[in-house]
Amino acid sequence: MALLSIVYVLFIALGVYVAFKAVGVLKKIIVGLLFVIIVATLSFYFVMTPAQQGELLPMLGKLSLLIDEPEDLWVPLDQVKLSSRRDSYTLIVHHTYVGNHSVEIVFSNPEIDPFNIPKDSLSMTVKFDSHDGVLFSASSGYVGAFNGANGNGLSFIKYSVSDDVPIAKTIRAKVAVEGDLKDFIKKYGSATLRIKKTSDL
Numbered sequence: 240m241a242l243l244s245i246v247y248v249l250f251i252a253l254g255v256y257v258a259f260k261a262v263g264v265l266k267k268i269i270v271g272l273l274f275v276i277i278v279a280t281l282s283f284y285f286v287m288t289p290a291q292q293g294e295l296l297p298m299l300g301k302l303s304l305l306i307d308e309p310e311d312l313w314v315p316l317d318q319v320k321l322s323s324r325r326d327s328y329t330l331i332v333h334h335t336y337v338g339n340h341s342v343e344i345v346f347s348n349p350e351i352d353p354f355n356i357p358k359d360s361l362s363m364t365v366k367f368d369s370h371d372g373v374l375f376s377a378s379s380g381y382v383g384a385f386n387g388a389n390g391n392g393l394s395f396i397k398y399s400v401s402d403d404v405p406i407a408k409t410i411r412a413k414v415a416v417e418g419d420l421k422d423f424i425k426k427y428g429s430a431t432l433r434i435k436k437t438s439d440l
Contacts, residue, residue, distance in 0.1 A: 318433035323421035345392035353384035361418035363395040
């Protein structure tokens, strides 16, 4: 984001310099373009936060999250350590940003390669509900592996805010894990079930 800001400032400075050097119709065109660009940029930043939070133009919100990431964008909404004695978990989530989210397992051991784990080891079902009843439910089909700065793990269920579940509302996510969880933990070590924002690409 800092690099984009520097490039933008240099571009505007170059435009101003060229505008001062230009004459006649060309000068008017360059000044007009600079005015449009600056107004469009200010308008974008004015609506960016409410768009990211689904208050208006959610598609713009998804786009702006790719350009300007809030500091808390990748922070899990809730998480709980998996236990070989439990196959159901309740997480409390409050979605702040529009776009894709994921119900996933992240491993405590960074050496675990999730791409080598059989994708049929476990499956999941999630039900999001509130006092209004069940808002959205889904079962894992394709299980995706991931690794990176936010950990290594498996993504079981993806959903969209605010298409599938509402934004800015505290709701429950009831997750049922199916499969031999005891054997899974024995093989791959301790792991955490979490819900978090994922990429909109």
